[in-house]
Amino acid sequence: MWRHLRTLGRELGAGLLHLLYPGSCASCGRSLIVGDKDFCPSCRVALTADPYPTCPRCGGTVGPFGLVQGGCSRCRGGHFHFDGVLRLGPYEGLLRELVLRLKHSTGEGLGESLGHLWAQHAQVPLRGAGASVVVPVPLHWWRRWSRGYNQSEVLAQALATCLGLPCRPRCLRRIRNTPQQTRQTPAARRDNVRGAFRARHGSTVRGRSILLVDDVLTTGSTCSEAAGALRQAGAARVTVAVLARSQA
DSSP states (O other): OHHHHHHHHHHHHHHHHHHHSOOBOTTTOOBOOTTOOSSOHHHHHHHHOOOSOBOTTTOOBOOTTOOOTTSOTTTTTOOOSSSEEEEEEESOHHHHHHHHHHTSGGGHHHHHHHHHHHHHHTHHHHHHTOOSEEEEOOOOHHHHHHHSSOHHHHHHHHHHHHHTOOBOGGGEEEOSOOOOOTTOOHHHHHHHHTTOEEEOTTOTTTTOEEEEEEEEESSSHHHHHHHHHHHHTTOSEEEEEEEEEOOO
16 A cells, blocks of 8 residues: 555656646657657657568568568668668658757757657567667767767667667777768768778677667668678677668
8 A cells, every 4th residue: 555655646746747847849849748758649659650561681661562581672682781670760751850850969868869769669679689789880089079979879878778788889989980971872872981880899799689779771881881890890690770761
């Protein structure tokens, strides 16, 4: 009985605090009701309702009858250093809008909120990857300094916390400040990031299954190079987890 009363007291206290200091949706800014966290119900649905079947190898959208054994028609002939891709959704609509907001210095809090929403919504497939370590795709130190934070690291920390896994951002580094991939051809993207990553000496990935986290995947070149560096350091398996998968 006392336990029930304590629980009731905490819920009443939380409700009173919310009435005095109501939170707002991290996406649209509307006031949240008691029980909501970070996002209002409509934004939560818009961010997590992925309406399309996906390719398990590259995370791309496929048709309802598309063959995905060995990859879809887009990726079947390509070579990746990762074993598969999990996504929250396609790079469109509200998810695209928020991913773009993450790329500004003010986006760190939004990144934490999106990471927690992602982990809560997709906990089953994320756990199904069998990862024992979470690693973010790193930014070059100059770009990180210019932006103020690495959005992929914030997302990875949130996923790791919710999944109860260690996050190891320092085990992988970006050794070249590569030009942005936007508007480059697939071949140019591959050349742009070739050799751009290196696992740190003595990193803790040998024999481990890695969940490699980034915000967007388009051709897969960046994540493949990062996964390749982890493989060279002895990682047994690398699964990529991205907020959004672009078809461009």
